[in-house]
Amino acid sequence: MRCERLTWHNTDVPRTLDVLILRLLAKAPEERPEGAGSVRQALAAIAAPGAAAAREPHAGELGPPEPTAADGARRPPAAVGGGRYQVRNVLGEGAKKIVYLAHDTRLDRDVAIAMVKTDGLDEAGLARVTREARAMGRLGDHPHVVTVHDVGEEAGRPYIVSEYMAGGSIDDLLARAEGRRLPLDQALRLAIEICDALDHAHASGVIHRDLKPGNVWLTREGTAKLGDFGLALALDRSRLTLEGMMVGTVAYMPPEQALGRAPDARSDLYALGAVLYEMVTGRPPFLGDDAVAVISQHINTAPVAPSWHNPDVPRTLDVLILRLLGKAPEERPEGAGSVRQALAAIAAPGAAAAREPRAGEQNPLDRLAGGVFVGREREMDELRAALESALSGRGQLVLLVGEPGIGKTRTAEELATYASLRKAQVLWGRCYEGDGAPAYWPWVQAIRAYAHEHEPGALRAELGSGAVHVAQIVSEVRERLPGLPEPPALGPDAARFQLFDGVTTFLRNASRTQPLVLVLDDLHWADKPSLMLLQFVARELRGARLLVIGTYRDVDIRRQHPLSQALGELAREQLAERIVLRGLGKRDVARFVEITTGLRPPTALVEAVYRETEGNPFFVNEVVRLLVSDGRLQRPERVTSWSVEIPQSVREVIGRRLDRLSPECNRVLTTAAVVGREFGLALLERVADLSEDRLLDVLEEALGARVVMEVRGVPDRYTFAHALIRETLYEELTATRRVRLHRRIGEALEALYGSQPEPHLAELAYHFC
Secondary structure, eight states: OOOOOGGGTTTTTTHHHHHHHHHOOOOOOOOOOOOOHHHHHHHHHHHHOOOOOOOOOOOOOSSOOOOOOTOOOOOOOEEEEETTTTEEEEEEEEEEEEEEEETTTTTTTEEEEEEEOOOOOOHHHHHHHHHHHHHHHHHHOOOBOEEEEEEEEEEEEEOOOEEEEOOHHHHHHHHHHHOOOOHHHHHHHHHHHHHHHHHHHHTTOOOOOOGGGGGEOTTTTTTTEOOOOEEEEEEEEHHHOGGGOOOGGGGGOOOHHHTTOOOHHHHHHHHHHHHHHHHHSSOSSSSSSHHHHHHHHHOOOOOOHHHHHHHSOOOOHHHHHHHTSSSGGGOOOSHHHHHHHHHHHHHTHHHHSOOOOOOOOOOGGGGSSSOOOOOOOHHHHHHHHHHHHHHBBOOOEEEEETTTTTSSSHHHHHHHHHHHHHHHHEEEOOOOOOSSSSSSHHHHHHHHHHHHHSSSSHHHHGGGGGGOOOOOTHHHHHHTTTOOOOOOOOHHHHHHHHHHHHHHHHHHHHHHHEEEEEEEEEGGGOHHHHHHHHHHTTTBBTSSSSSEEEEEEEEOOTTTTTTHHHHHHHHHHOOOEEEEEOOHHHHHHHHHHHHHHHOOOHHHHHHHHHHHHOOOOOHHHHHHHHHHTTSSSSOOOGSSOOOOOOOSSHHHHHHHHTTSSOHHHHHHHHHHHHHOOOOEHHHHHHHHTHHHHHHHHHHHHHHTTTTTETTTTTTEEESSHHHHHHHHHHHSOOOOOOOOHHHHHHHHHHHHHTTTOOGGHHHHHHHHH
C-alpha cells in the first residue's frame, strides 16, 4: 500500500520533505536512503533558511521516488542539444521524468526540458515516447496548450523542449490556496481554458490521457495551458506497475482507463471533472488508503456532490461536475466545447445570484460518500498474496469469514477490482437465501456470465467434452453451443461426478487463457450440491491460475448446517485459507466517518460510534446516515454542539431508517423482501396492486433513502442495499402474513412464466411450500 501525499493533509509540507518521507516509507529496503547520515543531510537542507520558500513546485503526483542530490545521485547536465540549451536548475522530478529550466541560446529564451528516465524503457518504448512528443508538437501554437519547441535525444535519453511556464502548475496553485480550494470564479476560468485546450486537441485527433492538476501549467499572468499530451501513456505502457501507483496518480483516472480499455475524448472529460472537483472543494472526488481503493471508487461509487464540501458551489455546477464524473463514457457531456459553454453560462455575471435556493433541494444522504473501504490492510495483503500465487499457477481457495455487516462482500469487491487491474477475469456467484433457487445456483451465475462474454468457439474449447454435462445446469451453454448432444444416461453418482469434472475442467482451461478469480458470496445460504462442487474444485486447484474466494457468516453456522460439514472436510484436507474479518479499530472508525462525510469527527463522536458499533462497518455507516438524516452531523461551520445518541442495535438503526419512509413504501418493500434479496419490477407490479407509475415513485423513494439499489446493467431490476435490510423487513412479518405473501408471489410468478414454468420450478416451490 502506498501513502498519500502529505500535502493533502498539510499544504505547508514542502515537496522536498514529501519526497524524503515517501522514500523512507518505501516498501523495499533498497528503495530507501542509504543511511541515517544521508537522511540527516537532506533534512538539514530542507530546514535551511529560505529552503521552504525556494522549494521546487509540486509538479504532478510522484511515483516511486529516485535518489536526490543529497544521496549522491548524478548532477543535471550542463547543456542539452549540442550545447544549444544551457541547463540552469531543476524545476521538478517525478517517477518518469526530470524537468529542467534551461536557456535556449539560439533564440534567447527560457525553456523547460523534460528529460525522460529510461530505466525499464525498451527500444519500442523509446520510439513511442518520441512519437507522442511529435504528436504534441503537431498541436501547434494554441493559447491554452503548452507549445513544444523541439524533441531530441541526449546520451540515449529522450527529451522534450517546451515553453517555460513561470506560473507553475494548478497543483502548485492548490498547494498555496487556503484549504487547497480556489475561488469559484478562478476555478471556472481555468476550467474554461482547459476546455479550450481539450477542444483543440480532440479536433486534432489527440487524446490527453493523463489530465491532472500537475499537467495544467500557468503563465506568469495565470493563464492555463495544458501540457504532457500522451506522454504518460507512452511511458506507462512500458513500465507502470500497479504496485508502483501512487494514490495521487489515480485520483483523476477514468473508470474505463483503470480497467485497461482504450480512452477517448470522453475520458479526458472525466479527468477534467475530477480536476474541477478538486479546484472547488479542495480534495479529489475519491480518497482511499491505497491506489486500488481509489480506483475501486472510480469504477463503482457515485461521488458526493461538490456542494457538500463547499456550500458556495451552485447547483448548476454540481450537476455539471457530476455529469463529467459519469461512470460510463456515454453518460458524460458530448464534448469539451459543450462543457465550455456550460461553464461560461455558470460563470456569467448574475448566474450565481440567480440560482435556485438550496433549502431542501438535496437529499442529505446524497452528500455522503459510498464505497468507503478502510482498515483492511492486513486482509488485503493476504488476499493480494493469494492472487499473486494464483497468477503464477498456484491456485487456491480463500474463505472470508465474519459476522453480518463486517465487510466480507466489500473486501471481496476490493480484491476483485485489484484482480481486474492485474488482468484477471472476475466471475461472481451469489447464493440465494431460502429454498427458491435451483441447485448449484452460484455456479450457474458465474458460468452463465462467462458464456455471455466469450465467443462460442472459445467457450466450446474451454468446456471440452464436459460441455454436455455443464449444459444440464447452465441452459445458456446449450444456447451458445447449438448442436450439443444429449448427455448419456447415467446414475446419480456418475452424473454428479461428470458434472463436477466438467465444471473443474472448464475453470482450469479458462484460467490458462486468462487468470480467473471466482467469488462465491454468502456461502451460509449455499445448497449442499454447490458446497460439494466447491470441495471437488478445491482439490483440483493445484497448477491452475485460479483463485476462489468464498464468503460466509460464521455466526449462522450450526453443526448440522451443510456448510459446517463442508468446512470440516476442507479443513481436514487443508484445502482452504481462512481470513477472519474483525471490527474496525477506533482510528479506522474515525477515518471511515471522515471519508464518508468529509468532516473530521470529534473524539467524542468516534468514541460513541465505536463503543456502540464495535467497529462493524455496516453499523457504522448506518449510524452516520442516521445522524446526517437527523441533522446532527453537519458541516463544521454549522455545528453548535455535538449531541450523539447511538442506537443499541443494527436492527434499531435499520428500523429508524425504514420509519422515515412512507407507509406505502414500507408496504412495497416488505413485499419485495418476501420475493428475495433481488426483485423485478414486473413481478412487484403484479403483487403490490399499484400502477407502474405509482410503483416507480415508491421505488424512487426507496432508492433516495439508499434502502434499495438498481442492479447495474439489468433494466427494471432492484436489490436491497444490504441483506440485513431485507432480513429486518422479512422478520417483522407475522407467520400468517408471510404465507399469504408467498402464495401471492407464487401465483404472480405462474402468470409471468406462462406455459414455460419448468426452469423456475424451484422458485415456484419456494413460494408455494
